[in-house]
Amino acid sequence: ELKVEQNPLFLSMQEGKNYTIYCNYSTTSDRLYWYRQDPGKSLESLFVLLSNGAVKQEGRLMASLDTKARLSTLHITAAVHDLSATYFCAVDRYSGNTPLVFGKGTRLSVIA
């Protein structure tokens, strides 16, 4: 059974600080996805990582994938309040097949 673990589950950080969210998964996969969810809203696709060593950046967020370590990271640079949300990583359940298995989510709160 594929397990996806995120940590931390809760993160309170000050504006301007840097932090990293970690996503570990239990089986071989080279496809990992990051989603953002604002309270009461739907999920927004942030990053699609499709190969070992993939790195993608959008604004203050950067995601990377290490398939050998079965680890993805979401790095936040100089956090701002607008980044407050829940971030989910998700992994394809089967090699070459779907559907996704989601981590429990990291609830990020950026405070002044």
Place this chain on the structure above:
Amino acid sequence: DTEVTQTPKHLVMGMTNKKSLKCEQHMGHRAMYWYKQKAKKPPELMFVYSYEKLSINESVPSRFSPECPNSSLLNLHLHALQPEDSALYLCASSQAPLGFSYNEQFFGPGTRLTVL
């Protein structure tokens, strides 16, 4: 059109009611999904349609009945629900059908369902 739409946004129903949730996408996606999400939890997969055929049913109770009338439309029929079925119901679609390519899913805004 690059979005997934869902109606209604909110639904309140009694345990004896029959209602339906509707999901629509016009991106030419070949896989569509229903998820259930409880507060502060990740989405839980319910059903997957691939090429308009039901591919995955995650052991969902029969009081939930999915339907895919065409490649753009996905319904979820609800009957005799329980209060514990109250949740946010999310529809998603992805470009490739199951077993092909990667699976970036695009989510609709959701229907917040309350069962009294």
